[in-house]
């Protein structure tokens with residue numbers, strides 16, 4: 001006898017609902033478990049009120065931030081979920097860090113429960129709530145390895161609520177915009193050029209970013225074929241920078257600087273034409289706005305070359321023989337994964353540490 005029902009969290013097409021918070025929350029199944037960013041709860045009093053009306057099992061208030069992607073935080077959520085029946089729903093209201101924690105929890109609770117994301121940062125709306133990935137960081141010696149343990153668990157729906165995004169500050173808006181422009185650069189040259197002429201607003205960035213990311217994830221829901229690796233453009237050095245900064249550098253800003261590194265590496269090994277690298281560097285600066293090369297220098301000067309080497313080796317895209325792989329740009333809208341010999345990035349380090357364009 002075969003079952004036509006799909007397991008909670010298995011791949012499904014994107015299901016986006018847009019609306020006001022009370023209207024969306026009225027759809028919440030009774031008895032759900034709700035993870036709620038404490039800061040967002042304080043800024044938007046409408047949320048706890050609307051949730052309570054749906055008689056949830058529990059509302060777990062959590063502090064957002066990279067420390068939320070940890071085993072202790074996961075423990076808190078699993079404990080709160082101990083009375084949750086199979087077939088129940090976990091709703092996560094917050095940014096990418098709580099979203100990633102919720103994704104891991106939804107995968108583990110009762111061997112998998114339905115997940116609904118209600119992203120409250122542009123970064124989460126554009127990027128992290130699409131594509132089913134969630135992960136925690138693992139402490140390993142001196143450094144914390146970013147996203148070292150994770151799962152694929154696709155959300156049943158995403159509830160998008162523009163009014164919740166009104167309390168984000170310019171830095172938070174920029175961090176989300178950087179991930180959206182990353183997708184334009186790697187996947188859609190036409191959209192990149194149009195965005196250069198007329199800078200898209202927040203809602204357009206969210207719609208286009210979700211559409212592009214979904215188009216990639218749909219072809220390769222579990223990252224078996226490599227299609228979705230292009231989404232990691234800027235993330236190889238981005239993750240290294242986040243780690244070196246001990247997460248004082250936000251994910252979005254680290255990815256912005258990581259894209260500069262990827263452009264330089266691409267030029268160095270003859271993959272990225274200089275004119276493309278220049279266009280993307282200027283476009284990222286004038287579009288979403290990225291930090292400067294002197295910021296890159298400041299962070300890179302904090303770690304020794306062997307430390308950087310070790311952090312790069314811990315990167316999930318490193319090949320079996322520990323050769324490094326990076327997403328590099330061939331042309332606007334076209335990116336591919338390439339093996340990068342260590343001498344390539346080592347040769348660039350002195351210029352990076354001096355704050356110049358190699």
Ligand SMILES: NC(=O)c1ccc[n+]([C@@H]2O[C@H](COP(=O)([O-])OP(=O)(O)OC[C@H]3O[C@@H](n4cnc5c(N)ncnc54)[C@H](O)[C@@H]3O)[C@@H](O)[C@H]2O)c1
Pocket residue numbers: 037039040043063064065066069094095096097098099100120121123124127128129130131132133134135164165166167168169172175251252
């Ligand atoms: N799973 C994926 O595919 C994926 C993709 C991209 C990024 N990520 C992950 O996402 C994380 C970054 O996400 P993030 O930038 O949303 O971080 P975050 O969740 O820490 O949110 C950033 C800050 O914004 C605050 N905040 C959230 N919503 C707010 C609102 N509406 N108004 C005011 N403040 C608000 C939070 O309290 C927090 O202080 C990283 O850990 C990154 O690895 C995951």
Ligand SMILES: [Zn+2]
Pocket residue numbers: 127179235251255
């Ligand atoms: Zn990212």
